[in-house]
Amino acid sequence: MSDMTFLERIEKPNDIHDIPEAALPVLAEEIRAFLVDHVSKTGGHLASNLGTVELTIALHRVLTFPQDKLVWDVGHQAYAHKILTGRKDGFDTLRQKGGLSGFPKRRESDCDAFDTGHSATSVSAALGIACARDLKGEDYAVCAVIGDGSLTGGMAYEALNNAANLKSNFIIVLNDNGMSISRNVGSMSAYLRHIRTAKGYERFKNFVNEGLNRIPEVGNRMAAGVHWAKEVVKQMVIPGMYFEDMGITYFGPVDGHSIPDLEAVLRDARRVQGPVIVHVRTQKGRGYAPAVREPERFHGIGPFDAKTGRTPAGGSLSWTRVFSETMKAIGSRHPEVAAVTASMSEGTGLAGFAERFPERFFDVGIAEEHAVTFAAGLATQGLVPVVAIYSSFLQRAYDQILHDVCLQDLPVVLAVDRAGLVGNDGETHQGAFDISYLTSVPGLTVMAPKNARELADMMRFAVTCGHPVAVRYPRGAACRGFADQHAPVAYGKAEVLTRGQGAAILALGSMVGRAEEACRLLAEEGIRPGLINLRFAAPLDEETILEAAREYGVLVTAEENVRAGGIGEHIAALLEEKAPDTRLAIVSLPNAFIPQGSPAELLAECGLDAAGIAQAVREALQDARRPEEV
Ligand SMILES: Cc1ncc(C[n+]2csc(CCOP(=O)(O)OP(=O)(O)O)c2C)c(N)n1
Numbered sequence: 001m002s003d004m005t006f007l008e009r010i011e012k013p014n015d016i017h018d019i020p021e022a023a024l025p026v027l028a029e030e031i032r033a034f035l036v037d038h039v040s041k042t043g044g045h046l047a048s049n050l051g052t053v054e055l056t057i058a059l060h061r062v063l064t065f066p067q068d069k070l071v072w073d074v075g076h077q078a079y080a081h082k083i084l085t086g087r088k089d090g091f092d093t094l095r096q097k098g099g100l101s102g103f104p105k106r107r108e109s110d111c112d113a114f115d116t117g118h119s120a121t122s123v124s125a126a127l128g129i130a131c132a133r134d135l136k137g138e139d140y141a142v143c144a145v146i147g148d149g150s151l152t153g154g155m156a157y158e159a160l161n162n163a164a165n166l167k168s169n170f171i172i173v174l175n176d177n178g179m180s181i182s183r184n185v186g187s188m189s190a191y192l193r194h195i196r197t198a199k200g201y202e203r204f205k206n207f208v209n210e211g212l213n214r215i216p217e218v219g220n221r222m223a224a225g226v227h228w229a230k231e232v233v234k235q236m237v238i239p240g241m242y243f244e245d246m247g248i249t250y251f252g253p254v255d256g257h258s259i260p261d262l263e264a265v266l267r268d269a270r271r272v273q274g275p276v277i278v279h280v281r282t283q284k285g286r287g288y289a290p291a292v293r294e295p296e297r298f299h300g301i302g303p304f305d306a307k308t309g310r311t312p313a314g315g316s317l318s319w320t321r322v323f324s325e326t327m328k329a330i331g332s333r334h335p336e337v338a339a340v341t342a343s344m345s346e347g348t349g350l351a352g353f354a355e356r357f358p359e360r361f362f363d364v365g366i367a368e369e370h371a372v373t374f375a376a377g378l379a380t381q382g383l384v385p386v387v388a389i390y391s392s393f394l395q396r397a398y399d400q401i402l403h404d405v406c407l408q409d410l411p412v413v414l415a416v417d418r419a420g421l422v423g424n425d426g427e428t429h430q431g432a433f434d435i436s437y438l439t440s441v442p443g444l445t446v447m448a449p450k451n452a453r454e455l456a457d458m459m460r461f462a463v464t465c466g467h468p469v470a471v472r473y474p475r476g477a478a479c480r481g482f483a484d485q486h487a488p489v490a491y492g493k494a495e496v497l498t499r500g501q502g503a504a505i506l507a508l509g510s511m512v513g514r515a516e517e518a519c520r521l522l523a524e525e526g527i528r529p530g531l532i533n534l535r536f537a538a539p540l541d542e543e544t545i546l547e548a549a550r551e552y553g554v555l556v557t558a559e560e561n562v563r564a565g566g567i568g569e570h571i572a573a574l575l576e577e578k579a580p581d582t583r584l585a586i587v588s589l590p591n592a593f594i595p596q597g598s599p600a601e602l603l604a605e606c607g608l609d610a611a612g613i614a615q616a617v618r619e620a621l622q623d624a625r626r627p628e629e630v
Contacts, residue, residue, distance in 0.1 A: 005030050012086040013065040013111050016057065024061075024259045028053045031080050032287045038091040040306035043424065044102050045076035047285040047298035048147070051177050051256070055145070055280055056080035058262035059173070062270065063141055069113035069129050073122035073146040075103035076300070077175070078112075085111040095424035097597030103428060117428020118393065119366040120153025122146050123172055127163050130170045141270055143171040148192055149180025149343060152365025163275040164247035170275045171266070172248070175256065177284040180343045181299045186365045195239040196253050196281055243277050252279025257286060296346060316477035319455060320417055323473065324349030326456040327386065330463055331357045337463050338378055340364060340387040342371045348388035348417050368393050372400035372412070379410035384463050388415040391431025391472065392422075398437055405468050406443045412469075413462045414438075419448070419472035420510050420560035421589075421603060426596030431474070432589050435508075436565030438470050439538040445469045445491075446537040448509025452478035453486055454535075461489045472509060472537075474560065476599060479513040494541035500530035503554035503617055503624075506545065508534045508567055511558035511587070514603075517610035522617060529556070529617050537567050542574060549579040554624045556616050558587040560608060585620040587613055 006023050007030040010016060019027055031053050039046045057080070059070060065085055072078040082090070082100065087109060093099025104112035114125040126144035133140060146156060151174065163170060176192050178184055240250025249272050254265045262280065269276045284299075285291030290309025291298035304311045330337050331353050338360040345351045345363055354361040360383075364371045368389055375385035389397070394416055405412045416438075419431040438446045445467060449455040455473055462469040487495045497512070498519065507515040512533045519531055532548060534541065537559075549555060555575070557568040568586030575582045589606050603609045607616065 007031060007034060007083070007088070010084055010086075010088065013084070014060075015086075016060045016084055021260075024057055028057060028259070029287065031057075031083055034083065034088070034091070035079055036288050036306050038094060039079075039301070040304050042091070042094040042096065043300075043302040043304075044079070044094055045300050046288070047291045047295040048077040048177075049079040050286045050288055050291055051282040051284045052077045052145075052175060053080050053286070054257045054259050055173065055175060055262060055282060056084060058259050058266055059143065059145075060084045061259075061263050062266040063143065066110040066113075068141040069126065069143070070111075071114045071122045071126040071129070071142075071144045072104050072116055073144065073150045074119050075116035077145070077147070078104050081111070082109070085109055095426075095596055097595075097601050099596070101426055101596060102424065103426065115428070117425070118396070119150040120146070120155040122150070123156050123159035123163060126172070127159055127166065127170065130166060130168065134168050141169060141171065143173060145173040145175055147180070148174065148176040148178065148189060149184050149366055151188055151192075152180065152184065152186050152343065153367055154370060160243075160246060160248060160275075166275050167273060169270065169273060171269045172275065172277045173266075174252075174277055174279045175282055176253070176279060177282045177295075179284045179295055180366060181347065182296050182343070182345055182363075184365075185343070185363050191242060192279070195279065240277065240279060247275070249274065249276040250279065251276060253281050254278065256280035256282035317452060317480070318476060319452070319473040319478045320347070320349040320475075322452045322455050322478050323388070323415060323417070323459065324352050326459045327353045328356055329456075330386075330459060331360065334384065334463055335360075336382060336384050338362065338375075338383045338385045340371050340375050340378075340385050342366055342368045342389055342393065344388070344390070347390070348415070350388050368397045369400050372397040372414075373404040375412045376400070376404040376408065376410050379405075379412050380408070384411050384413065386413040386415055386459075386463065388417060390418040390429070391416050391420075391434040392418065392429050395433060395437065401438070401444065401468075402441050406441050409443055409467055411463075411466050413459075414468075414470040415459070416470050416472040418475045420474035421594060421599045421606075421608075422475045423599040423602065424596050427593035430594050431472075432560075432562050432594060433565075434470070434472055435537050435559060435561035435567060438472075439567070439570065440565060443468060444538060446472065447489075447535060448472045448537060450479060450495075450507075450509065450512035450533045450535075451482050452480060454489070457486070457489045458535075461491075465491070474510045479510070481513050481516060489535065492536050492539045492541055494535050494544040495533040496530070496544065497533050498531040500528040500552075502527065502529060502552065503556060503621055504530035504532055504548045504552040505556045505558055505613065505617065506532045506534050506548065506567075506571065507558040507613075508537055508560075510560050511608070511613070514608065514610050515558050515613050518613035518617065521610055521614045525618075527617065527621065534567065537570075540567065540570055540574065542578075545571060545574060546579055549575060549582040553581070554583040554585075554620050556585045556587060556613070556620050558608070558613055558616075560603075561588060562591050563588040564591045583620055583624045585616045585623075587616045
C-alpha cells in the first residue's frame with residue numbers, strides 16, 4: 001500500500017477524500033505526469049488540462065460525485081476530472097475509436113453532468129440543472145466551469161443575465177488563463193486582466209463596500225451625486241463589480257494553483273444563496289515547460305515527444321494551409337477583402353492574413369453568430385468579408401447566415417473549414433451537416449473543391465461574385481490529384497472529369513478524389529463509370545446531371561455529409577421530377593451522430609472510402625440489370 005502512488009489510490013469517484021491534504025500537491029504532479037505521458041501518445045487537449053489540475057482536485061474535495069453536478073464548458077479541460085472519477089485506465093484509448101472521449105459524456109460516466117464540445121454552453125446547462133433541482137425540491141450543488149475564452153461567447157451572457165434571478169445556490173467557476181486558443185480578445189478579457197492586477201481583492205472589497213455604505217445620503221440632489229460618486233468609486237476599485245452589478249456574487253481572483261485557497265473559496269461559494277462567480281487565475285500548460293512556452297500549439301495537439309515537446313516534422317499540405325496562402329494572395333490583390341475569425345486565427349489559417357493586413361483582420365472572440373452578422377455589416381459598406389469558421393461551429397450561425405446575410409444578398413464569403421469527418425474529437429466536432437443547412441438557404445451558393453488548386457480558384461471566384469457564397473473543405477491533407485484537369489470555375493457548372501459507360505459518379509469536394517480511386521478499382525473488373533466533379537452543391541448543375549442521367553441511366557452521388565438534406569437527396573428530387581427512370585444510389589454519411597475515430601476508419605465504416613464508393617457502383621449496376629419489380 002505504501003509503495004502506491006497517490007494516483008494509484010484513485011480508483012473510483014470520491015477516492016480523493018481519502019488522500020491526506022498534505023499529499024494533494026504530489027497528487028497534482030502525478031496527474032500532470034500521467035497526462036503528459038498519455039497525451040504524448042494519443043494526442044489531445046494538453047495545455048488546458050495541465051492548467052486545471054489543482055482546480056479539479058479542489059472541486060473534487062468540495063463536491064461529491066455523482067450527486068453534485070459539474071458542467072465543463074467546451075469540456076476539453078475535463079481530463080483530470082475523468083481521472084478522479086475512475087476513468088484513468090481509459091486514457092490508453094483516449095480519443096480512439098471506441099475509446100475514452102476527450103470530452104465529458106453522460107453515457108461514459110454518471111459523474112459527467114452534461115455533454116459539451118462547443119463553447120459557452122456550460123452556464124445555461126448548469127442553470128437548467130439548478131432550476132430542475134429546485135423544482136423537484138432536491139439538494140445538491142451545481143457548478144459550471146467556464147474559461148475566459150468561452151466567456152466571449154454570447155450565450156454565456158444570456159445565461160448570466162438569466163441566472164441573476166436564481167435564489168438558490170449556483171456556482172460558476174471562471175477559469176481565467178488569459179488565453180482562448182490564442183491570446184484572448186475583447187473588453188471582457190481586458191476587464192479580467194484589470195481585476196487580476198488589482199490589489200487587495202476580497203478584504204479590500206468589503207472594506208470599500210462598508211466605507212461607502214457609511215456615507216449618508218442626504219437631500220435629493222446630493223443623494224444622486226453621492227450615489228453616482230459611490231458607483232464610480234466601486235467600479236474603480238472593486239474587483240468583479242461588473243458581475244456584482246448583474247446580481248451575481250463575485251469571489252476572487254484566486255490563485256488557481258493553490259489547492260487550499262481554491263478549497264476555501266469553493267466552500268464559501270457553496271454557502272452563498274444565489275449565483276456566485278469564483279474567479280480563478282490559472283496558467284495554461286502549467287508544469288510542462290514546452291506547453292507553458294507554447295500554450296497555443298499544445299491546446300490541441302497530435303502525438304509528440306514527451307521529453308522535448310516536438311511533433312513529428314513534415315506532413316502534407318493541408319486544405320487549411322491552401323486557404324491560408326490563398327487568403328494572403330487575395331488580400332494583396334483585393335483591398336476590399338477583410339477576414340473574420342471567431343477565435344481561431346491559427347486553426348483556420350487566417351493568422352498569415354492577420355499579420356499582413358492587420359487593419360482588415362477581425363478576431364471577434366468565440367462568437368460565431370456575431371462573426372457572421374458583423375461580416376454582414378462590413379459587407380453593407382462595400383467590404384467583402386471572408387468569415388472562416390469550422391463546419392460544426394458554424395451551425396450556431398444559421399439564422400445569421402439566413403437572416404442577416406442571404407436575405408439582403410450581401411457578398412459575405414463563408415470559408416467552411418473541417419467540413420466532413422474530423423475524427424478524434426468525435427460527434428461534437430464532425431462537420432457532417434453543413435451541406436444540409438447551407439443548401440436550404442435561398443440565394444446562398446455552396447461550393448466544394450476537388451483539390452488544392454480548385455480551393456484557391458473557388459476562393460477567388462467567391463470574393464468577386466458579389467453574392468453570399470460558402471466554400472466547404474475538409475480537415476487534413478489537400479488532394480493533389482487531377483493535376484491537368486482544371487476547367488475554370490463557372491457559376492453553377494459541374495466539371496466532367498471522365499466519360500465512362502454504364503454508370504456515372506457525381507462527387508462533391510473531398511469525395512471526388514476518392515471516387516477517382518474507386519474508378520481505378522472498378523476498372524480492374526472491367527467497370528468504367530463516368531466521373532463528374534459537381535463543384536456546386538447549390539445551385540446544382542441540373543443540365544449536366546440530367547445529361548448524365550440520359551447518357552448512363554445509373555447515377556451514384558457521393559458526399560461527405562449526412563444523407564438528410566444532402567446533395568444526394570436534392571438530386572433524387574430532381575430526377576424524380578425530370579428523369580424518373582434513372583437508377584440512383586446515394587453515398588453519404590448516415591443520418592446519425594458519428595462518434596470519434598480516425599477519419600480513415602470512420603470513412604471506411606460509413607462506406608465513404610474508395611472501396612465503399614466502388615461497392616455502391618457495383619450494387620447500383622446490379623440493381624439496374626434486375627427486372628423492375630411490379
Ligand atoms: C462554438 C465553438 N467555437 C470554437 C470552439 C473551438 N475552441 C475550443 S476551446 C477554445 C478556446 C477556449 O478558451 P477558454 O474557454 O478560455 O478555455 P482554455 O482552453 O483557455 O482553458 C476554442 C475557441 C468551440 N469549441 N466551440
